[in-house]
Amino acid sequence: MSAVSRRTLLTTAAGAAAGVAVAGCGADGGVKAEPPPRARKTGEKSGGSAHREPERMVTLIGDGSTADTGTQPNQPVVDRLEPGQAPPQFVIFSWDGAGEVGTGLFPRFLKLAADHGAHMTFFLSGLYLLPEAKKLSYNPPHGxxxxSDIGYLADEHLKMTLDxxxxAWLDxxxxxxxxxxxxxxxxxxVARWTPADWxxxxxxxxxxxxxWKTTTGWYEHDPLPFDYERELVGGRTPCLLGQDNLLPTAKALGWRYxxxxxxxxxTWPAKRDDIWDLPLQLIPFPGHRFEVLSMDYNMLANQSHSATSSDPRNYPYWRxxxxxxxxxxxxxxxxTNRAPLFIGNHFEQWNGGIYMDAVEEAFKHIASLGQKDVRLVxxxxxxxxxxAQxxxxxxxxRxxxxxxxxxxxWSEFLAPDPAAAGAGAGDTAPDPAPGTGGDPGTGTGTGGGTGGDTGISPALGTVGSTT
Structure with missing residues (x-):
């Protein structure tokens, strides 16, 4: 592969990487072609977790770090709501940084998703594929x-992240x-960055x-099985900062969200500047009057005041x-409104790993309901x-x-006749949010919540990611 410097057509069993254990990719090919899975609706459970794809044509890109292997496997078919049909309940689990540092967290959640026929989004930090010895190749805006405020991965961990x-992509x-x-x-x-900086x-x-093959010299390793220019259609900024100036650049690049x-x-999302705006959300925070953003860091900020190693006696309750x-x-x-639920996380071990256990517990609870109208995508x-709607x-x-x-x-609200659907709209008061443990939505963080109210508001000051 070291001699390949442009798009070179190879005939190979790229599916070999799809059939290996979660811990890493194997070196041998030998994959039998099987028929593709039946078409499923967006987020419908596959019923299996180890499907092997047929042999694929692989077109190496550039130095062979990435490759065009065709259409991404294991993708559900997109459906369109029928008149009067209730919308599915979408749940999106996402991961900031998406680096594997030997803790086994990346493989752990890949397996969890595979076991339940679910899909997730992994927001990869580019520096996690740049060896520290080549760090001067990175020229940050205004730095x-x-x-880097997140450092660089050791070579061993960079290889784990590649695996x-x-x-993840093949799944x-x-x-x-x-x-x-x-x-x-x-x-x-990044809050100060211009569109040009982004x-x-x-x-x-x-x-x-x-x-990464050029910067590491690991030409013997398998490429990433996707064309990143086509794959990359969205992201999440550090600490949720700088979106206003990111959006013009994202639009020019053709990003979709x-x-x-x-x-x-x-609530149901809308577009900003022709790009879907998909924010983390305020959700009930049992034992408090205020709500918390749907991310592990915000749980941490409200429970231990951002300390990542606290008194272990608190861990069971916080989890x-x-x-x-x-x-x-x-x-x-x-x-109620079937608005999509967005959950953000990091591969971290804060406070004894309780947030990883918590998100897995919530994931399993949602998946175990077995509802066909619940889609983990x-x-x-x-x-x-x-x-498609x-x-x-x-x-x-909305x-x-x-x-x-x-x-x-739903049958009346989404009826084909808008006039009929609109009859009585707004006459029904919102139902109280279940499981809030108090008056939700105040966002003040100063009320008399029970169970150790930290007084931290789920506002911008507590939002962030530190991995």
Missing amino acids: APGA SIRH GHEIGTHFNGHFCTGPGS QSEIDQAKRFVTS DASSPGGNQ SQAAASYIAGFQRAYE SFRQFVDWLD DPAVLDRL QLQVGEQPPGG
Whole structure:
């Protein structure tokens, strides 16, 4: 492969990477071709977790770090709502950074998703594919060459990350971007970046992903099985900062969504500047009057004041509280307006790993319900579904507020006749949110919540990601 420097057509069993154990990719080919799985609706469970794809034609790209292997496998078919049909309940689990550092967390959640026929979004930090010895190749906007607030991976962990990214894409997951240096404070903060700064950052992130063989010298390793120029259609900024100036650049690049908004409610999303705006959301926080953003870091900020190693005696309660928060957010949406639920995480071990356990517990709870109208998908799969819908239907869905049931039921609310569907709209008061443990939605963080109220508001100041 070291002699390949342009798009070279090879005939090979690229499916070999799809059939290996979760811990990594095997070196041998030998994969028998099987018929593809039957077509499924967006997010429908596959019923299996180890499907092997038929042999594929592989076109290496550039130095062979990435490859065009054709259509991504294990993708569901997108359906369109029928008149009067209740919308599915979408749940999107996403991961910021998406690097494997030997803790086994990336493989752990790949297996969890595979066991339940689910898909997720992995926002890959470009620096996680750049060896530290070559860090001066990174020129952050308004920063010194090689500067980074998240550091660099050891070579061993870089290889593990490559294996997990390969596996994730072949399983049907999305590979987005978390950009590079993760600058949240100071004069070089992403909050101050211009559209041109974002363009530079994205160009570099893509270069690190598409030229890791050149920077590492590992030409004997398998390529990533996707064309990143086509794959990359969305991302999440560090600490949820800088979206306003990112959007013009994202639009020019043809991105389809952005998940960087500093916070939203559990309502149906809309577009900003022709790009789907998919924010983390305020969800019930049992034992408190205020609500919390749907991310592990915000659970941490409200429970241990951002300390990542606290008194272990608090861990059991905090773990169950975090899991109950995710589940309450799901239940509220599922029983009322069916707004999608967005959950953000990092591969971290804060406070003894309780947030990883909490998100797994919530995931298993949602998946165990066995409801055909509950779909665990990636952001890309979700916007595929949104783009397939009648815009008038989406407009109707956006009228529903947090915890509000459709007036007259779904069959009437989404009836084909808008006049009939609109009869009585707005006459029904929103139902109280289940499982909030208090008065939800105040966002003040100063009320008399029980169970150790931290007084931290789920506002912008507590939003962020530190991996």
